[in-house]
Amino acid sequence: MRVAVIGAGVIGLSTALCIHEQYHGLVPSLELEVYADRYTPHTTSDGAAGLWQPYVNDRGNLQELLWNKETFDYLLGHLGSPAAKEMGLFLISGYNLFTQPVPDPSWKNIVLGFRHLAPKELELFPGYSYGWFNTALMLECQSYLPWLTKRLTQRGVKFFHRKVESFQEVSGDGVDVVINCTGLRAGELQPDPELQPGRGQVIKVLAPWVKHFVITHNTKSGIYNSPYVIPGSELTILGGINQHGNWNEETSAQDHQTIWESCCRLLPALQKAKIVQEWSGLRPTRPRVRLERETVHHHGQFQAEVIHNYGHGGFGITIHWGCAMAAARLFGSVLQEKKAASPPQPRL
Amino acid sequence: MAAPKVAVVGAGVIGLSTALCIVETCPSCSVAVLSDQFSPNTTSDVAAGMLIPHTYPGTPIHLQKQWFKETFSYLFSISNSAEASEAGIHLISGWQIFKNTPKEELPFWSDVVLGFRSMSEAELQKFPQHRFGQAFTTLKCDCPPYLLWLEKRLKAIGVQMYTRKVADLWELHSEYNVVVNCAGIGAHQLVGDESLFPVRGQVLKVHAPWVKNFIRDGDGSTYIYPGIYKVTLGGTREKDSWSLSPDPGTTKDIFDRCCSLEPSLQGAQDIKVKVGLRPSRWCVRLQREVLSQGGAKLMVVHNYGHGAGGFSMHRGTAKEAARLVGECIAALQGSSSRAKL
Numbered sequence: 001m002r003v004a005v006i007g008a009g010v011i012g013l014s015t016a017l018c019i020h021e022q023y024h025g026l027v028p029s030l031e032l033e034v035y036a037d038r039y040t041p042h043t044t045s046d047g048a049a050g051l052w053q054p055y056v057n058d059r060g061n062l063q064e065l066l067w068n069k070e071t072f073d074y075l076l077g078h079l080g081s082p083a084a085k086e087m088g089l090f091l092i093s094g095y096n097l098f099t100q101p102v103p104d105p106s107w108k109n110i111v112l113g114f115r116h117l118a119p120k121e122l123e124l125f126p127g128y129s130y131g132w133f134n135t136a137l138m139l140e141c142q143s144y145l146p147w148l149t150k151r152l153t154q155r156g157v158k159f160f161h162r163k164v165e166s167f168q169e170v171s172g173d174g175v176d177v178v179i180n181c182t183g184l185r186a187g188e189l190q191p192d193p194e195l196q197p198g199r200g201q202v203i204k205v206l207a208p209w210v211k212h213f214v215i216t217h218n219t220k221s222g223i224y225n226s227p228y229v230i231p232g233s234e235l236t237i238l239g240g241i242n243q244h245g246n247w248n249e250e251t252s253a254q255d256h257q258t259i260w261e262s263c264c265r266l267l268p269a270l271q272k273a274k275i276v277q278e279w280s281g282l283r284p285t286r287p288r289v290r291l292e293r294e295t296v297h298h299h300g301q302f303q304a305e306v307i308h309n310y311g312h313g314g315f316g317i318t319i320h321w322g323c324a325m326a327a328a329r330l331f332g333s334v335l336q337e338k339k340a341a342s343p344p345q346p347r348l
Numbered sequence: 349m350a351a352p353k354v355a356v357v358g359a360g361v362i363g364l365s366t367a368l369c370i371v372e373t374c375p376s377c378s379v380a381v382l383s384d385q386f387s388p389n390t391t392s393d394v395a396a397g398m399l400i401p402h403t404y405p406g407t408p409i410h411l412q413k414q415w416f417k418e419t420f421s422y423l424f425s426i427s428n429s430a431e432a433s434e435a436g437i438h439l440i441s442g443w444q445i446f447k448n449t450p451k452e453e454l455p456f457w458s459d460v461v462l463g464f465r466s467m468s469e470a471e472l473q474k475f476p477q478h479r480f481g482q483a484f485t486t487l488k489c490d491c492p493p494y495l496l497w498l499e500k501r502l503k504a505i506g507v508q509m510y511t512r513k514v515a516d517l518w519e520l521h522s523e524y525n526v527v528v529n530c531a532g533i534g535a536h537q538l539v540g541d542e543s544l545f546p547v548r549g550q551v552l553k554v555h556a557p558w559v560k561n562f563i564r565d566g567d568g569s570t571y572i573y574p575g576i577y578k579v580t581l582g583g584t585r586e587k588d589s590w591s592l593s594p595d596p597g598t599t600k601d602i603f604d605r606c607c608s609l610e611p612s613l614q615g616a617q618d619i620k621v622k623v624g625l626r627p628s629r630w631c632v633r634l635q636r637e638v639l640s641q642g643g644a645k646l647m648v649v650h651n652y653g654h655g656a657g658g659f660s661m662h663r664g665t666a667k668e669a670a671r672l673v674g675e676c677i678a679a680l681q682g683s684s685s686r687a688k689l
Contacts, residue, residue, distance in 0.1 A: 118463060
């Protein structure tokens with residue numbers, strides 16, 4: 001049985017690993033292949049800071065909340081393991097700041113030590129009158145994606161460096177199931193007007209004295225359109241741009257100014273930080289994650305059994321493992337049907 | 349009386365911060381710092397510089413709390429300014445964990461640090477051998493940066509620094525009006541204080557930049573303190589040991605104890621070992637003294653014996669020492685004007 005995963009960001013690689021881990025023993029003939037035109041460090045995932053944190057407004061989606069929790073618990077379980085450093089996984093504490101009181105987030109009991117900020121703490125952040133403190137996780141994709149790649153390679157998964165132009169291209173080639181983890185460019189395989197870019201830009205600086213993440217929120221400008229500072233293991237990421245509908249992947253000087261000025265105002269200690277890198281990427285934004293099976297037909301003809309897993313916006317890392325497991329369950333149902341459709345041949 | 353001449357003996361965190369406070373409160377004073385060691389070779393340079401107080405049995409709690417509060421406020425505002433990185437000061441959050449529930453539920457400093465609370469069950473799961481814990485946010489003063497920053501500020505306001513071993517405070521009586529004794533463990537020999545004793549501490553300074561939270565065992569024996577560039581792993585508390593040589597067996601023991609609290613430290617790189625002697629005492633010696641020989645007098649202010657709590661108390665004790673220097677100068681000016689009559 002040949003399975004093709006299209007896309008090698010955090011969603012594609014983790015889904016591939018999850019499927020292989022769960023089904024390789026059950027389906028000895030399972031051959032998993034990954035197709036992508038961009039691999040780490042050139043994927044959208046690589047530009048993300050890697051902080052586990054869902055949006056503060058969960059859009060009323062209980063399913064996504066559960067996937068987020070599954071991801072957090074899965075990662076937390078790996079914290080004490082020798083793999084943690086190689087995975088780019090570590091604990092981090094920090095602040096979420098608001099200009100007015102807001103309801104507690106649905107994920108308050110998933111993270112560790114969630115509490116409201118005391119007045120003395122808010123003194124650190126003039127202009128913000130309300131906030132939260134909690135301990136969460138960082139999962140740096142520049143380490144995690146290579147770690148996933150290594151695990152997959154050890155399992156015999158094959159990687160192909162090419163852009164897939166249609167589902168038919170791989171299914172016509174003998175692939176039984178296609179896992180569509182193409183992120184923002186899913187629309188090129190199958191039009192999806194609900195999928196839009198949420199353009200982001202970040203400045204990566206050397207500021208190892210910053211030990212906390214600081215994320216500000218502005219209900220008027222929307223999520224991630226307000227300054228944030230996230231310390232990684234080597235560099236600290238400054239951001240605060242989320243432009244809906246902007247497909248431009250190039251960095252903008254104006255956005256650079258906005259990020260730099262607003263982050264230095266937020267954390268004056270950043271003024272002496274040395275700027276190392278600039279990056280811009282497109283969050284694959286969608287009202288909800290598309291995670292479902294589809295039997296794709298073309299002119300009435302069966303083309304491919306597809307499992308879609310894309311549209312994770314600015315919370316791909318946060319939700320990835322829950323989605324990978326859900327995709328793996330869908331894969332299981334495909335297997336089930338194939339087994340029912342073709343009973344085993346009698347052996348003589 | 350011409351501009352009073354003040355000598356501060358000692359250039360660790362106590363000496364330098366005291367010199368700064370003296371200049372701040374007495375701008376007309378001419379202040380000099382005399383020390384045989386400067387950063388990076390002082391006891392302060394070995395310390396992690398965490399603002400977690402050590403309790404002195406012989407000092408009233410309200411006074412310790414005042415000193416800590418003054419120190420915390422002072423550093424808090426620097427940490428939130430453009431100077432923070434140069435001064436080496438940054439906020440840090442983490443956990444103090446206990447195998448056995450501590451005698452006192454709330455330490456005296458719990459409302460000075462930020463966000464102090466008991467750890468949740470979920471947080472304690474990270475430490476299966478510990479049954480109770482406290483989470484809070486405090487400040488850390490990295491050395492050498494903090495000492496170098498103090499030195500820079502002192503030089504900018506005209507304070508001279510001299511590398512000089514002072515064998516006896518009296519040797520300064522002809523050059524200075526007031527001597528401030530911030531010699532730390534050196535006071536044992538300098539003023540013959542038998543009640544001052546070393547508590548030897550060995551630490552490792554390692555490269556592990558993914559460690560962002562501090563972890564401290566409440567018994568004080570094991571701790572992980574992330575600094576700007578290096579994480580300090582500790583430690584030991586060996587009373588009356590004067591040895592400054594690192595012990596390899598101790599190094600392994602510290603590393604193992606810290607790895608059991610934070611397994612990812614197995615991947616730490618560039619491990620350096622350091623040793624410091626905490627200048628320990630029943631209480632901080634913070635008092636005036638007048639030395640006299642023949643008809644000559646020398647005003648002395650002592651500010652030493654901070655043990656494990658030097659960083660936590662430095663600004664508060666420096667301010668008090670500066671106030672005592674002010675008293676000395678007032679006394680000198682009073683007696684010199686009387687002499688003029």
